Amino acid sequence: MNSDTSTGGEAPVIDTHGLRRVFGKTVAVDGLDLTVKRGEVFGLVGPDGAGKTTVLRLLAAIMKPSAGSAIVAGHDTVQDAEAIKERIGYMAQIFSLYRDLSVQENINFFADVYGVTGEARQQRIERLLTFARLTGFRERRAGRLSGGMQKKLGLACTLIHEPDILYLDEPTTGVDPVSRREFWDILTSLHTQGVTIVVTTPYMDEAERCSRVGLMYRGRLIECDTPERIRGRIPGQVLEFLPGDRHRARTILHHVPGVSEVQSFGELLHVFVEDLASGEAAIYKALGEAGISISAMRPIEPRMEEAFISLIRRQEETGK
Amino acid sequence: MIDTPAGSAYTGLRSVCIRRFLTGERARMIPRTLAIIRKEFLHIIRDRNTLILIFLIPMIQMVLLGYAARTDIDNIAMAVLDGDHSAASRRLIQAFDATGYFDMQRYVSSEQAMTDALDRGLVRAALVIPVGYEAAVLSSTPVEVGLVVDGSDPTVANTVLAAGLQTGQAQSRAQVAATIRRGGIEVRPSIWYNPGLESVNYMIPALMGMVLQFLATLVTSLSIVRERELGTMEQIIVTPIRPIELVLGKTIPYILFSFIDLLEVLLIGTFWFGVPIKGSLLLLLGLSAMFLVGSLGIGIMISTAAHTQQEAMLLGMLTLVPSIFLSGFLFPLEAMPWLLRIISYVVPLRYMLVIVRGIVIKGVGLGPIALEVAILGVFCILILMVSALRFRKSLE
Incomplete structure (x- = not known):
């Protein structure tokens, strides 16, 4: 399935073999073989219930697979979950920051949790808030932000420890078109900084912006290629x-x-x-x-x- | 670490060990735990419901239960059927009245009227003085005075019976003493610890234990389940925070707030209900802290089983019910059938109540309550261990 010819000999950042996850009788992810290389923006698309969120959770080492294995940043997701967590940023589909805490308090909390201290801390917080265009809203409670701003705050908190790999679960769902574009501009600039991004999206125009796209259907990866080549399949x-x-x-x-x-x-x-x-x-x-x-x-x-x-x-x- | 005579080599090794201990993962444990504590404090002070739960509930529970859970009874309405209408019969009625237990409010003229008053619940007891009472007293011949008791409420009935018999015997003794002096056996009661037999002295310390358990269990489980419900737990799980840090960070703020509760309960108990703490305050606080940790552990266990805050609330109530009924909080354990008594041995509050009542009412030190303290300690360690094992840092 991986017909890429551009493999430069570098080990993939994400490498899964027969990854499977079952919930009761439902097979959410069924024998997933996926490789993502450093610096890729990998788009995971597919209908609702195809298993995209479960794949991200498995790759983020916050859910254990029923079978198969996944190596992320050189670590096994089951054996070395905590080592992976230092290297990744993960943004869930629903807003999962503290609504009763202000923008500044939320970002401070994650800076503390990831042990971002010293001079780097203040600089990084400032840079991220500017990046997310939230400098004017420091004191606002996160629950009172608009949907787009919440997503950007989520992204800023996810980036506080400068992760190598970023998992974003439908980051632009429920966001207005302008914020959606802004969000993707941010992702593009992260991409140029060398961050590997795995993003799920229901929007096909967003899938076009990925360097490689995987189509999931009923827990299986039925197609995985660059957008051009996928279009060429027609x-x-x-x-x-x-x-x-x-x-x-x-x-x-x-x-x-x-x-x-x-x-x-x-x-x-x-x-x-x-x-x-x-x-x-x-x-x-x-x-x-x-x-x-x-x-x-x-x-x-x-x-x-x-x-x-x-x-x-x-x-x-x-x-x- | 084993003490070796190797002097400087040893201290060198030790400093390396300490450095290694404080660098790497462990050095980051403290700031991470502090981050959660700080965040949790912000949640608490910003959430009016939690604040109400923490500060108002113990006050309401104390005042309500402090008054309602009293078993002291006085001014029991009593009917008098005086068949004698003499100076002696009036003296007897006065003696009953003077005890304070009875309110001799209703004089009836016939047995029919007495029955009617009892039937309608106007009086709980009746004193029946027969015709010829004075004559019998004066001639030192035995005479029987009737005491009719409404037995529907055993607590009231027992008080009536005890007070009635006591008053009658006192009258009788005075009568006998006035005529002859002679030997005999007399039981002279001397009541220790709570000489007034005031139930409030018994209830208030128990309330301290119960309020602590209730709050600590409920508030911790709610705070953890809330994160899961809101989806914020997912964002926490994906960070390098370790389960122990999460548990500590989540519970330490509530330990502090529970201690404020404990002081609140102590102050209300001492100054409002006038129940003095006879024993060591320090010992009481120390052992309460231990009990708190155990209760928080139960809260964590509940949070691992509950998916929503409602479920957590229900499970919290479920642990509370056996604590109320099988701990000796309301009903004496001695009166329970053997099966319930056996179950009561695994109710941690049971031991806590012995400890609190011992320290507050009897003023005992660690010695007489050592066994309870030991059992409670084991319970707390077990609960914490099980809750830490059950608390997994991954999604289901």
């Missing part, structure tokens, strides 16, 4: 149009030769065809015979979103 090309009767059009198009896949995007349909010209003609012919109108027909550049839906659909079909 067979043929994609036509977008607005049909008069979307549901009927979908059913009809499934049986049109040359059409490999049909996806709905709101009122629009995305149709995967082998060839643009002949595909378009086939669509007009099939829907014309059924009396369904077509408007705004245009070829589109396949995005991660189309690619993932396509990959998941194929997985579902082979799963049956």
